[in-house]
Structures are given as structure tokens and as C-alpha cells.
Amino acid sequence: xxxxxxxxxxxxxxxxxxxxxxxxxxxxxxxxxxxxxxxxxxxxxxxxxxxxxxxxxxxxxxxxxxxxxxxxxxxxxxxxxxxxxxxxxxxxxxxxxxxxxxxxxxxxxxxxxxxxxxxxxxxxxxxxxxxxxxxxxxxxxxxxxxxxxxxxxxxxxxxxxxxxxxxxxxxxxxxxxxxxxxxxxxxxxxxxxxxxxxxxxxxxxxxxxxxxxxxxxxxxxxxxxxxxxxxxxxxxxxxxxxxxxxxxxxxxxxxxxxxxxxxxxxxxxxx
Amino acid sequence: xxxxxxxxxxxxxxxxxxxxxxxxxxxxxxxxxxxxxxxxxxxxxxxxxxxxxxxxxxxxxxxxxxxxxxxxxxxxxxxxxxxxxxxxxxxxxxxxxxxxxxxxxxxxxxxxxxxxxxxxxxxxxxxxxxxxxxxxxxxxxxxxxxxxxxxxxxxxxxxxxxxxxxxxxxxxxxxxxxxxxxxxxxxxxxxxxxxxxxxxxxxxxxxxxxxxxxxxxxxxxxxxxxxxxxxxxxxxxxxxxxxxxxxxxxxxxxxxxxxxxxxxxxxxxxxxxxxxxxxxxxxxxxxxxxxxxxxxxxxxxxxxxxxxxxxxxxxxxxxxxxxxxxxxxxxxxxxxxxxxxxxxxxxxxxxxxxxxxxxxxxxxxxxxxxxxxxxxxxxxxxxxxxxxxxxxxxxxxxxxxxxxxxxxxxxxxxxxxxxxxxxxxxxx
Numbered sequence: 001x002x003x004x005x006x007x008x009x010x011x012x013x014x015x016x017x018x019x020x021x022x023x024x025x026x027x028x029x030x031x032x033x034x035x036x037x038x039x040x041x042x043x044x045x046x047x048x049x050x051x052x053x054x055x056x057x058x059x060x061x062x063x064x065x066x067x068x069x070x071x072x073x074x075x076x077x078x079x080x081x082x083x084x085x086x087x088x089x090x091x092x093x094x095x096x097x098x099x100x101x102x103x104x105x106x107x108x109x110x111x112x113x114x115x116x117x118x119x120x121x122x123x124x125x126x127x128x129x130x131x132x133x134x135x136x137x138x139x140x141x142x143x144x145x146x147x148x149x150x151x152x153x154x155x156x157x158x159x160x161x162x163x164x165x166x167x168x169x170x171x172x173x174x175x176x177x178x179x180x181x182x183x184x185x186x187x188x189x190x191x192x193x194x195x196x197x198x199x200x201x202x203x204x205x206x207x208x209x210x211x212x213x214x215x216x217x218x219x220x221x222x223x224x225x226x227x228x229x230x231x232x233x234x235x236x237x238x239x240x241x242x243x244x245x246x247x248x249x250x251x252x253x254x255x256x257x258x259x260x261x262x263x264x265x266x267x268x269x270x271x
Numbered sequence: 272x273x274x275x276x277x278x279x280x281x282x283x284x285x286x287x288x289x290x291x292x293x294x295x296x297x298x299x300x301x302x303x304x305x306x307x308x309x310x311x312x313x314x315x316x317x318x319x320x321x322x323x324x325x326x327x328x329x330x331x332x333x334x335x336x337x338x339x340x341x342x343x344x345x346x347x348x349x350x351x352x353x354x355x356x357x358x359x360x361x362x363x364x365x366x367x368x369x370x371x372x373x374x375x376x377x378x379x380x381x382x383x384x385x386x387x388x389x390x391x392x393x394x395x396x397x398x399x400x401x402x403x404x405x406x407x408x409x410x411x412x413x414x415x416x417x418x419x420x421x422x423x424x425x426x427x428x429x430x431x432x433x434x435x436x437x438x439x440x441x442x443x444x445x446x447x448x449x450x451x452x453x454x455x456x457x458x459x460x461x462x463x464x465x466x467x468x469x470x471x472x473x474x475x476x477x478x479x480x481x482x483x484x485x486x487x488x489x490x491x492x493x494x495x496x497x498x499x500x501x502x503x504x505x506x507x508x509x510x511x512x513x514x515x516x517x518x519x520x521x522x523x524x525x526x527x528x529x530x531x532x533x534x535x536x537x538x539x540x541x542x543x544x545x546x547x548x549x550x551x552x553x554x555x556x557x558x559x560x561x562x563x564x565x566x567x568x569x570x571x572x573x574x575x576x577x578x579x580x581x582x583x584x585x586x587x588x589x590x591x592x593x594x595x596x597x598x599x600x601x602x603x604x605x606x607x608x609x610x611x612x613x614x615x616x617x618x619x620x621x622x623x624x625x626x627x628x629x630x631x632x633x634x635x636x637x638x639x640x641x642x643x644x645x646x647x648x649x650x651x652x653x654x655x656x657x658x659x660x661x662x663x664x665x666x667x668x669x670x671x672x673x674x675x676x677x678x679x680x681x682x683x684x685x686x687x688x689x690x691x692x693x694x695x696x697x698x699x
Contacts, residue, residue, distance in 0.1 A: 008470075085587065086587065105588070107589065108471055108472040108473050108542070108590065109471065109473075109542030109589045112542055113542065113586075113587070128472050128473070129473070129474070130471060130472030130473075165472060168472055192464045192468060192469050193465055193469055196466045196469075197469070
């Protein structure tokens with residue numbers, strides 16, 4: 001596997017392989033001296049055209065822990081602000097002997113375009129409303145840790161599905177790993193013909209959560225949506241928020257995941 | 272120079288001709304159509320086993336001249352047309368500056384005449400500077416040679432401006448060629464809304480963004496009794512709106528483009544920007560509806576919406592890529608491959624929608640092989656297959672989704688105003 005552009009192109013075996021590796025790697029975080037050499041001598045460049053806390057830092061730290069030379073550029077402090085095209089920017093980085101580019105971009109498909117124009121590997125760290133494969137891999141790792149398996153579980157994904165790349169990657173990944181995926185959100189935030197991805201879709205959150213093993217809340221992607229998809233945050237929270245009462249409809253041992261950032265009190269409300 | 276085309280299968284829908292005949296031109300107009308014509312001083316073209324039709328009339332192209340000559344200009348666009356068997360085009364006014372005054376209409380006409388390749392009929396703007404605010408000087412545009420008015424590329428958002436344009440243009444008997452689109456419903460979308468937009472995570476454009484606007488424009492035209500031509504229809508409901516309006520006697524015509532009967536939005540998979548256009552490629556049901564609309568006469572004409580863009584404008588993120596594909600050099604073979612060879616239309620019906628009907632919409636006497644008509648003639652091999660090679664296109668731009676596709680129907684010779692303007696070789 002040269003690139004990781006999305007889970008729609010990755011097989012169940014490959015996902016399992018990644019999760020198995022991640023399980024081993026995760027233990028490294030408990031080591032006293034976090035300096036290893038799996039990526040020794042490699043250059044990992046995070047190229048982020050959108051804001052990020054978790055994703056960028058986790059890539060940067062993981063690269064460093066594994067001995068790589070890590071560097072990062074963002075759209076505001078780079079030639080992108082001077083009008084350079086995406087392709088020219090990444091070709092330039094590629095020429096500096098980069099081995100892996102980790103790309104986040106607001107346009108769906110941008111990492112694929114990058115991969116077609118460089119000879120190094122490309123990892124998608126989130127593109128538009130398309131995919132966020134590493135977030136979904138992390139979610140699957142968490143589910144496997146807590147539940148022992150993914151196959152046969154009912155996973156309910158709740159909220160702004162339309163604008164969510166996390167939802168899409170989770171749908172592709174979880175389906176491949178044998179989970180049942182159900183989705184719920186307001187009709188204005190459910191994309192067209194979603195059922196054709198092999199999922200069940202509800203506008204009633206409670207129906208989706210009923211009997212779920214895993215409940216995943218999604219943030220309202222305010223930066224990606226135009227105004228007016230729902231009347232008020234208050235009504236949204238009331239009808240579609242994941243709260244304690246609704247969680248009681250899930251299995252007693254159900255777990256709750258949220259990719260973050262959490263808009264507290266809106267998509268999730270603590271007890 | 273006289274040209275005698277011998278033994279071709281002549282199809283001339285305007286005169287209900289579909290038989291093996293000879294055609295003689297006197298160097299400008301068609302002098303005779305009949306059996307066993309001889310003319311000792313004419314250059315003879317042997318058209319045995321070839322099809323001879325009126326030169327194709329494409330009433331929707333973008334030649335990008337003036338202003339965007341790096342994409343296409345009147346000369347390169349004319350050569351692309353000739354290579355596709357097209358002898359007349361109506362070119363849209365969304366140039367820079369936009370064709371909204373007499374001088375610019377004359378510029379297009381003069382440059383095309385000087386090039387002497389094909390007939391280029393300019394379309395003038397509906398509104399000054401395509402701004403959608405005030406009417407352009409439509410009377411003067413018509414007098415200068417505009418064959419229609421359009422703000423193509425963007426819709427006339429204001430319903431009252433559309434009404435005024437229809438009433439006003441009607442006085443000069445030129446069609447308002449409407450790019451009908453409700454931008455509110457488009458809501459920043461970059462491809463058709465459906466499974467593929469969900470799968471790719473791209474914003475979808477609902478079909479109603481087109482059909483709502485088509486319906487509005489038809490209703491306004493109906494009320495004022497004006498002639499309206501709907502550009503590039505792509506959805507089942509748009510076509511049905513036209514069908515119902517025609518039944519009510521509304522003076523409405525419409526065109527579709529080859530991509531709307533040959534491709535679905537599945538072509539966008541992999542973020543293929545050469546499948547990005549406006550209106551967007553639609554669903555399989557819409558393709559069926561387009562074909563049904565062509566077959567039952569609801570759709571009058573096939574026009575390419577030939578929209579050249581530089582590679583740097585296409586080799587970018589999908590949502591940032593410009594809309595449109597080129598079409599002049601593939602339209603005839605797409606019609607043959609996707610409509611005639613599939614049994615949806617007869618060759619004669621296809622040719623009518625590419626010659627006589629569109630000529631009538633823009634009010635020219637071309638698109639026929641009548642004696643005395645200008646000698647615009649296309650000769651092609653309806654059975655020859657080829658693989659589309661975009662590098663061979665005469666257009667300056669190569670933004671076509673058909674590269675590598677096997678199509679049927681190869682243009683051998685194109686004659687415009689009695690002069691051979693494209694010679695693809697073959698039998699003489």
C-alpha cells in the first residue's frame with residue numbers, strides 16, 4: 001500500500017493489519033523514552049490546508065517517536081497564501097526528498113490529486129467531505145479494544161452526516177469489518193442516496209441508537225455548511241443531540257465515541 | 272472551384288431525402304442534387320459507402336474570443352468545428368469583454384470571415400456585461416448580426432429581467448437562449464446530487480436547480496407569447512416541462528448536449544474534472560429521459576456546449592475546477608454511437624437535430640442541401656470505428672472525457688461555403 005487516501009480503497013485484511021500494528025505501536029506511548037527507529041531517516045511532512053489540533057499533532061509526534069524527520073506547513077504561512085496551486089506546492093515539497101506527505105485539505109479528492117503528482121507516499125488526513133481514514137482507523141481500534149471485535153456490532157452514527165468525512169470513512173471501514181452501521185440526523189444533514197452505501201438511515205435518533213453497541217456523535221460542521229440546515233442549535237440539540245436518556249436505549253455495555261472537536265451541549269451533553 | 276460529390280448516401284432531412292445521389296456545388300452554393308450528375312470541370316469526391324449531410328450546425332459553443340484566447344480562439348475553434356463536420360456555430364457571449372455591443376459582435380464576425388473556415392454566428396448578451404441587471408442593446412446586437420441573446424454561463428436570476436428580455440427580443444424575432452438555473456438550489460454544489468456525490472463527498476446540485484428554472488422561463492415566455500430556447504437540458508423534469516409546454520403551443524425549443532445522452536455522473540468517480548460541467552452529468556434515468564426526449568421530438572437540437580479550458584484550470588481540486596468540456600470534434604460520432612447504433616434514433620433523425628432544426632432555431636438558411644443553399648456539406652463514414660485521441664484535436668484545449676473511448680463515425684471531408692475546410696483523407 002503506497003498511499004492511504006481513504007478506506008473505500010482499502011481491504012478488510014489491510015485494515016486488520018493496520019489495527020494489529022497500531023495495537024503494538026500504542027504500547028510504545030507508555031515507554032519512558034519515546035524514540036524508535038522504524039521511520040529513521042525518513043521525512044514526513046504534514047501539509048495542512050485546514051485547521052487541526054489532534055490530527056496534525058498526532059502525525060507529527062508519531063513521526064518523531066518513530067525517528068522520522070518531521071516538518072509541517074500550513075496554508076496561511078506558506079506560498080499557498082501567495083496564490084500557488086496545490087500541485088505546485090506539493091511538487092516543490094516532493095523535490096526536497098519527502099518520503100510521506102500527510103495532507104489535509106478542504107476540497108474532497110485533494111489528497112488523490114496530490115498522489116498523482118508526487119512520487120512519495122500520501123496519507124489523507126481529511127479531505128473536504130470525502131474521507132478521514134486515520135480517524136476511522138482510530139475509532140475502529142478503540143471499538144476493537146473495548147469490544148474485542150468489530151464484526152457483528154451495531155454502530156450508530158448520529159449528527160451531521162452530510163458534511164462529515166469521519167462518518168464516510170467509518171461507514172466504509174466498519175462495513176468492511178463486518179459491523180452493522182446505522183445513521184441518524186436531520187433530513188437536511190443526510191446526503192442523497194446514503195442507503196446505497198449499505199447502511200440504514202433514520203431521522204429519529206432514538207431508532208438508530210436502539211440496541212446499539214457503539215454510539216458515535218458527530219460535530220455539526222459549521223465551517224462546511226451554509227446557514228439554515230436546522231432552525232436553532234437549541235432545537236438541534238433537543239432533537240438530535242446524544243444525551244444520557246437516549247444513550248439508555250443502547251445496549252447496557254455500549255460505548256460512546258466522538259471524533260472531536262466536541263461542541264459541548266450541542267451534539268453531546270454531559271450528565 | 273466546383274465540387275462534385277459522387278455516389279454518397281445523401282441525407283437531407285429538410286427535403287426528406289435519404290438516398291444515393293450526387294451533389295454538385297458551384298464553389299459557393301449547391302447547384303444540383305440528383306442521380307448521375309456529371310460536370311467535367313468539377314473536382315470529384317468519390318463518396319461511395321460514405322454519408323453526405325448538410326454541414327452540422329452547432330448552436331452552442333464557446334470560442335473564448337476575445338479575452339480567453341489561451342483556451343480557444345475563433346480560428347482554432349473553427350478548425351475544431353471543421354474537423355467535427357460542423358460548418359456553422361453560434362458562439363456564446365461570455366467572453367471578456369462580453370459580447371454586449373455592436374462592435375464586439377462585429378469583431379467576432381469579422382475575425383471569422385477573415386479566417387474563412389466556417390460560419391460563426393455570434394450570440395449577444397441578454398444583460399449588459401452579463402451582470403443580470405439591465406438589458407443589453409438587443410436591437411443593435413441583432414442589427415449587427417447576433418442570432419440570439421443569452422447570458423449563458425449564468426442564469427438570469429431576476430424573473431422580471433427575464434420577462435423583459437423575452438418581450439424585447441421578441442420584437443426582433445431572435446430567440447432568448449436561456450441558461451436556466453436556480454442558483455439558490457445549486458447552493459455551491461459541484462456535481463449532480465445523488466449516490467456519486469455522496470460517495471465522493473462532493474456537494475450535490477439537485478435536479479430541481481435546473482427544472483425549476485426551466486419551468487419559470489417557459490411560463491414567462493408563454494405569458495408574453497415570446498420565443499424561448501432552453502439551452503442544455505439535462506433532467507427528466509426539464510424535458511417534461513418542455514414537452515408539456517409544446518403541447519400547449521408555447522414557442523419553446525430546446526437543445527441537449529452529447530454528454531447528457533452518453534454519460535452519467537458516475538463519470539465523476541475518481542474526481543475526474545473532465546466530467547465536471549454545468550448542468551452537471553445526471554443519473555441514468557435522466558440519460559434515458561434525454562434519449563426519450565430526442566426520440567419523441569421534445570428536444571429539437573443537439574448542441575455541444577463546447578467549453579474549452581486550459582489544463583491548469585482542470586488539473587486542480589474538483590470543486591475548484593472550471594465547468595465544461597469540449598465537444599465539437601466528438602459530437603457526430605457520439606450521436607451515431609449512442610443514438611443511432613443503439614436504435615434510439617434513425618440516422619436521418621439524428622442529422623435533423625444536428626443540422627436543420629438548430630439552423631431554424633437561430634434563423635439561418637443553412638442546415639439543408641436544397642439547391643441554391645450555401646454549400647455547407649459534411650461527408651463521413653458512418654460505419655468506421657476509431658478511438659478518441661485528444662492529442663489529435665484541433666481545439667486548443669483537450670478537456671474531453673471521451674479520450675480513449677471507441678466511437679463510430681469518422682468525418683472525411685467538411686465543406687463550408689463551397690470550400691473544403693477539413694480533409695481527413697480517404698477516397699477521391
